[in-house]
Amino acid sequence: MNELALLRRIQRKAPKPGPGVLLGIGDDCAIYRPEGAHEDLLFTSDMTIEDVHFRREMHSADSVGWKALARGLSDIAAMGGEPRFCLLSLALAKWADQRWIDGFYRGFLRLARRTGTTLAGGDLARAERTACDVAVCGAVPPGKALRRDGAQPGDGIYVSGRLGGAALGLETRRGAAWNKHCLPKPRLEFGLLLRDRATAAIDLSDGLSLDLHRLCLASRVAAVLEETIPIFPGASLEQALHGGEDYELLFTARADVEGAVRIGTIRPGRHGRVILQGKQLAPLGYDHFR
Amino acid sequence: MNELALLRRIQRKAPKPGPGVLLGIGDDCAIYRPEGAHEDLLFTSDMTIEDVHFRREMHSADSVGWKALARGLSDIAAMGGEPRFCLLSLALAKWADQRWIDGFYRGFLRLARRTGTTLAGGDLARAERTACDVAVCGAVPPGKALRRDGAQPGDGIYVSGRLGGAALGLETRRGAAWNKHCLPKPRLEFGLLLRDRATAAIDLSDGLSLDLHRLCLASRVAAVLEETIPIFPGASLEQALHGGEDYELLFTARADVEGAVRIGTIRPGRHGRVILQGKQLAPLGYDHFR
Numbered sequence: 001m002n003e004l005a006l007l008r009r010i011q012r013k014a015p016k017p018g019p020g021v022l023l024g025i026g027d028d029c030a031i032y033r034p035e036g037a038h039e040d041l042l043f044t045s046d047m048t049i050e051d052v053h054f055r056r057e058m059h060s061a062d063s064v065g066w067k068a069l070a071r072g073l074s075d076i077a078a079m080g081g082e083p084r085f086c087l088l089s090l091a092l093a094k095w096a097d098q099r100w101i102d103g104f105y106r107g108f109l110r111l112a113r114r115t116g117t118t119l120a121g122g123d124l125a126r127a128e129r130t131a132c133d134v135a136v137c138g139a140v141p142p143g144k145a146l147r148r149d150g151a152q153p154g155d156g157i158y159v160s161g162r163l164g165g166a167a168l169g170l171e172t173r174r175g176a177a178w179n180k181h182c183l184p185k186p187r188l189e190f191g192l193l194l195r196d197r198a199t200a201a202i203d204l205s206d207g208l209s210l211d212l213h214r215l216c217l218a219s220r221v222a223a224v225l226e227e228t229i230p231i232f233p234g235a236s237l238e239q240a241l242h243g244g245e246d247y248e249l250l251f252t253a254r255a256d257v258e259g260a261v262r263i264g265t266i267r268p269g270r271h272g273r274v275i276l277q278g279k280q281l282a283p284l285g286y287d288h289f290r
Numbered sequence: 291m292n293e294l295a296l297l298r299r300i301q302r303k304a305p306k307p308g309p310g311v312l313l314g315i316g317d318d319c320a321i322y323r324p325e326g327a328h329e330d331l332l333f334t335s336d337m338t339i340e341d342v343h344f345r346r347e348m349h350s351a352d353s354v355g356w357k358a359l360a361r362g363l364s365d366i367a368a369m370g371g372e373p374r375f376c377l378l379s380l381a382l383a384k385w386a387d388q389r390w391i392d393g394f395y396r397g398f399l400r401l402a403r404r405t406g407t408t409l410a411g412g413d414l415a416r417a418e419r420t421a422c423d424v425a426v427c428g429a430v431p432p433g434k435a436l437r438r439d440g441a442q443p444g445d446g447i448y449v450s451g452r453l454g455g456a457a458l459g460l461e462t463r464r465g466a467a468w469n470k471h472c473l474p475k476p477r478l479e480f481g482l483l484l485r486d487r488a489t490a491a492i493d494l495s496d497g498l499s500l501d502l503h504r505l506c507l508a509s510r511v512a513a514v515l516e517e518t519i520p521i522f523p524g525a526s527l528e529q530a531l532h533g534g535e536d537y538e539l540l541f542t543a544r545a546d547v548e549g550a551v552r553i554g555t556i557r558p559g560r561h562g563r564v565i566l567q568g569k570q571l572a573p574l575g576y577d578h579f580r
Contacts, residue, residue, distance in 0.1 A: 001388065003414055010409075013395055018408040021375050030410035032375060032427065036328035043410065045377040045425055049417045052381075085311050085322060087335040089423040091342075101296070105303055118308040119300075120320035120333065123423070124293055126578040127339045133379040133413070133423035135335055137322065288416040 028075040044075035045135040061103030063182040072136030077191035078203035081138030085118040091127035151200040151219035155252040157264040164235030167243025201251035207285025222269030244286040318365040334365035335425040351393030353472040362426030367481035368493035371428030375408040381417035441490035441509035445542040447554040454525030457533025491541035497575025512559025534576040
């Protein structure tokens with residue numbers, strides 16, 4: 001069973017959302033509208049686990065902390081939100097000494113400060129492996145959140161930057177690509193710009209092939225990749241298509257948006273299908289459950 | 291370094307809360323007031339980790355799912371909130387098969403349904419050990435959230451029920467005590483009742499001795515336990531004083547509250563000090579970092 005199948009199984013079992021929950025399981029964030037509020041709130045949570053998302057001998061504590069927050073902020077960006085606050089649940093293995101913990105918080109709080117995200121609470125525990133989960137809350141004007149399910153046939157498909165850099169960095173552990181892998185910059189400002197321009201959006205956390213497949217499934221459309229995909233210098237097409245953790249935004253729009261590169265067009269067709277050079281592109285991006 | 295010291299270190303490093311965050315790190319929940327809203331929102335997150343919070347050979351999947359949500363709901367109860375929604379981040383070890391996963395969600399969603407808590411999103415991953423983190427959002431009328439820091443000398447100290455049951459259950463694995471350990475009922479209705487009556491409140495997750503110490507530290511007062519502590523049938527005084535996971539509410543008030551038992555009085559004195567039978571009671575409750 002892959003992640004999507006597991007998610008569907010959970011969705012079927014979960015009761016209908018209660019009052020105020022405008023969007024539940026299945027997008028980058030949930031949307032909650034507090035009674036009387038002038039803003040909709042976005043919520044997302046992301047885990048970062050030792051030997052799954054990072055290795056202690058490879059990644060600095062600072063980078064682990066930074067990325068732990070970056071993942072959620074990227075989800076907020078994909079929905080056009082401004083970050084407000086976050087909760088950090090942190091389980092520390094025995095090996096994580098005071099120096100490592102300080103480094104982790106240094107990276108985490110540096111990104112928090114830059115993006116105006118208040119660390120408002122969380123949980124602490126000891127565990128066999130170090131792991132954390134970060135829940136982020138963002139805000140958008142009522143009804144303005146970008147979603148995955150708004151793409152329509154004829155819309156252009158765009159990306160906010162060059163792809164494959166994080167995968168290349170993981171391979172080479174050098175230069176700008178390694179920096180992109182270790183300290184990804186969530187595209188928050190670009191997300192704000194998209195609020196009135198994109199018809200649908202998703203962040204590229206698991207690879208273009210899988211994330212575009214997800215966007216098309218949610219929008220009940222197909223996609224054709226027909227323009228040149230912008231590739232990070234030195235990365236392969238494979239890395240650009242299937243590499244995870246680029247944290248660029250993938251979106252659809254009726255007209256070009258400055259700063260984004262058009263890579264294809266939304267078409268009617270089998271929901272979720274992505275065509276590249278006349279062939280179906282398999283959603284080979286990162287899936288924990290495959 | 292114990293949990294309290296680690297928490298203080300984090301608090302010192304974290305920047306001041308941004309707009310809307312009325313209460314940050316250090317209470318059962320953070321408080322966020324959305325612009326224009328008729329409600330304050332409460333946020334808490336709690337981890338549940340294999341071999342730390344549960345054992346697969348001892349706890350049913352159903353109980354693990356139930357407790358994973360109960361812990362956050364108890365924090366919402368302690369602040370007088372009504373639950374709105376939650377996010378569930380779940381990391382699954384290889385041994386967790388479809389049957390276990392279904393059992394986990396059955397327990398989780400049963401408690402969610404009973405308490406009107408929408409499962410609105412989260413994250414899924416594979417990991418070496420099964421673990422989850424649940425972030426819960428609750429709501430209270432503006433300014434009505436109960437906090438830890440409002441206790442004043444002369445206030446009575448109360449508990450919402452008998453203590454030590456969960457610790458006894460963990461020891462004997464039988465009867466009502468085992469049930470209390472496996473399927474704790476967050477005191478949400480009682481929390482609502484306390485909104486206009488309690489001066490301070492906290493939930494009893496780590497044991498009376500430690501949680502009362504925390505309440506007194508936050509309120510900058512001391513406490514004297516002078517009345518009989520209500521003990522779960524069969525439990526020892528030791529279990530009632532230091533046993534965790536009872537998930538009853540501990541609160542202070544100027545007058546008796548129906549359904550609660552008075553156990554002592556708030557006094558001026560060294561902040562955080564708790565006196566029992568003329569001697570200082572050590573905060574021996576559960577601390578991951580001691």
